[in-house]
């Protein structure tokens with residue numbers, strides 16, 4: 001039978017490129033989990049994914065109710081689940097004031113981490129039941145959350161501190177909209193959310209890999225400076241960042257090429273038998289070969305991962 005993969009945020013950028021890479025082969029059916037139904041339908045058509053190889057289902061990660069509804073809708077479709085890709089993200093580096101999810105969490109961490117945390121926790125049961133030879137749960141990470149890299153050292157750096165802001169519900173009412181309890185900073189909130197993504201993947205691996213055989217992985221697929229993620233950035237940065245990437249860090253090709261290449265990389269992590277190892281943070285070298293990369297000290301802190309897991313469970317209503 002065909003494999004079934006859910007990809008969140010498949011309506012643009014990396015998610016769409018991955019949906020295309022996987023959906024055009026005919027061996028997989030892609031469930032595009034998107035907040036804007038029409039945009040996702042148009043996007044799938046525009047990149048030419050054959051109709052029979054994809055389904056759009058509504059998912060707004062900024063609402064826990066919507067996450068639960070999505071899981072119900074998916075289950076009612078009767079499809080088995082063989083792979084889940086947590087890809088969607090918001091990035092609000094120029095926001096002066098925090099904005100909040102339906103449940104009152106700061107939007108970047110609320111969407112990128114907490115929405116995906118609930119989604120993947122609920123869908124773990126579905127993955128367990130799959131009879132596919134390679135079941136995978138993939139959470140897209142980023143170099144920017146990794147302070148052991150050049151890009152990860154551009155201030156403001158990621159830092160979850162002792163999670164006091166998260167424990168307080170990630171809003172100004174109780175403590176702070178930032179995980180570490182500090183002043184709101186949109187760029188930092190995004191980086192923090194990516195550290196949460198990478199910690200969550202490793203905690204999943206420790207708790208569930210042996211028992212379930214599911215491979216849990218994260219990755220940094222390369223920089224794609226022209227995706228929607230940069231739409232909220234200041235115009236000067238938007239103008240300068242692609243050439244900077246091209247000439248300084250050499251991490252950049254043309255936008256379309258970079259996006260297609262990153263989509264192929266993420267598709268590899270979904271279905272390539274050689275990338276089936278669990279607990280790995282994949283990266284690619286200049287010749288496009290994958291390798292197991294090191295995470296920063298904070299992004300590989302097992303004690304922090306456990307605490308993050310427990311606090312997140314409470315916030316999303318699982319504990």
Ligand code: NDP
Nearest residue numbers: 009011012013014060061062087088089223224227228229
């Ligand atoms: P895009 O902005 O192009 O894509 C983000 C996707 O997330 C969009 O489809 C967007 O939907 C969706 N999304 C946002 N909020 C929600 C929500 N509340 N519910 C459901 N979907 C939502 O960015 P990229 O493709 O660049 O980013 C994809 C992933 O890649 C992210 O995890 C990001 O951290 C990671 N990444 C990106 C890098 C880059 O260089 N661009 C580098 C490293 C990592 P909509 O289309 O409706 O806006």
